Amino acid sequence: MITLAVDCMGGDHGPRVTLAACRQFLGNHPDARLLLVGLADSLHDFSHDRATIVPATEVVTMDDPVEVALRRKKDSSMRVAIQQVKDGTAAAAVSAGNTGALMAIARYLLKTLDGIDRPAIATQLPNNEGRATTVLDLGANVDCSAEHLLQFAVMGSALVSALRDGGEPTVGLLNIGEEIIKGSEVIKKAGELLRSAAEAGDLNFYGNVEGNDIFKGTVDIVVCDGFVGNVALKASEGVAAMVIGGLKNEFSRNIFTKAAAIIAYPVLKALMTRMDYRRYNGAALLGLRGLVFKSHGSADAMAFEQALNRAYDAARNNLLDRVRTRIAHAAPLLAPADAQPRPAAATTH
């Protein structure tokens, strides 16, 4: 039996979406239990023999400053959900709420793993190979040292090997050129660290990759600082939206294009499905002493269910132990990079 704690209040739509996703998820996972955390009034209608309602009296809003979420709302659904993981009553927590708040609370309650001084946000993006590319960090750290980037590479490798079977995943360092001499001093140093880690057998380092390699599927994991990762993610969401939107516009232009749309529909549908960002929803907060997954704030029920699936798979495949083991193995290279890590600063919703 695997138990997940769900922050039912988070996200742009709250319980309307999260509860629908939970019901769907329970239907598809007979060995799963859910702890539904939120305002009692919002959840009391929901009943399922494998769901328990855990009341919370407060809700972290999308624009609550981190300090407010962390210090003033001590009984928020987000915090209570993460507390379940700390108490061991849940194997993982899932929230579609404010990213900065989620990272700060998760970090405050769960603490980071030995050898990790900054947690990272890792998500999956669709690629040309029909597989997914895992990218981290996506906004937890606005600027990183070379050591942080190495820590991300090690944690990302653990995540990918936990979520899929077979083969040591390949890691690429996001840069502005493939050549070793390219990039800032931090990036060059990170390249050296990653090469040493590869030689030590801690990870499968491919080398530098560029922005387009994320979608080419050149490597399984792309490592970058949170600022760059966040911009790359949102820029690519922007292009996808522009192309899909353009497609809709062109097809709805007149009676003829509309006719063409009807005939082309099955084909376009197949494409949309393949490109659908919702299928890849569910970012992992890595480097903590517990599993926390972040859903896109605008997620619909289908997308939120994907985040639940991801948390379920990670828990079932002992992601936490895998990360611990890898970090322990890479310990000699993972010297803490700074004394005072920065808290989460980015929005990924």
Next chain:
Amino acid sequence: MITLAVDCMGGDHGPRVTLAACRQFLGNHPDARLLLVGLADSLHDFSHDRATIVPATEVVTMDDPVEVALRRKKDSSMRVAIQQVKDGTAAAAVSAGNTGALMAIARYLLKTLDGIDRPAIATQLPNNEGRATTVLDLGANVDCSAEHLLQFAVMGSALVSALRDGGEPTVGLLNIGEEIIKGSEVIKKAGELLRSAAEAGDLNFYGNVEGNDIFKGTVDIVVCDGFVGNVALKASEGVAAMVIGGLKNEFSRNIFTKAAAIIAYPVLKALMTRMDYRRYNGAALLGLRGLVFKSHGSADAMAFEQALNRAYDAARNNLLDRVRTRIAHAAPLLAPADAQPRPAAATTH
């Protein structure tokens, strides 16, 4: 009469593409003259009453290190083309060659304008509004100070007002959230500088924007450091390629989808044309005492002609004077940010 110097040897295809584009360009611009720079053997076939061949004995290759291009190949077509601008025989130079080399040579020969300590690469990307968003820097500077970002904003505003008529272009600061408190220390400080510049009437500052805003068309100009800009550009090229490629795959799957493709073709064609990156080819190297434009290395004749058009428009609209005037006006805010600017480090081809 406007004269452009063309590095005919640059790019993945060299004269085959550049000369075809030049012929097309001359046909469309009766008041333009071209100085065709390159190896005599490669150019001798080309003849046009408004084209003059300027021989060069060397060629900078795509993987020549900057030092080699700068110090060892003193008679390269790239360098000779830029020399024409320095000598005043050409109003602008255009090359599809190695970006790092082009920036280094342009900087060495032309020098930067007073008040600018780092030139920037500015390019246009298609947006939802059917207009273009100008993004800079795209790879000339791997990491920037707040002052550099302000310089980019001022130069970008001059570029956009030179290339289009009417209205003071809006400037957005690329960040990981819209809120003022978001981002690194450099970004926050840049935000303050940009606000002061707006109050002083030096530019029209919108505020922070995120990666997707580039394609939403939220602002006319998006300012970021060269590392972030280069990653965002390539990531978005990657997504566009993935979606377009996916579309082709889905339509060529079987006889039925192929039939659908024939019917949907005009619609898809319209979309492709709107999204076509080639239409936006031609990046400006800003901040130098002369106009230099960079074409995508893989440009075909149509795309290279766009770069020529852009250089022509910039020259005709006195981009250089506009940049000078704006910089002079913003001088009080444009304190040099560092003594030793870094050379170009990114590939944009």
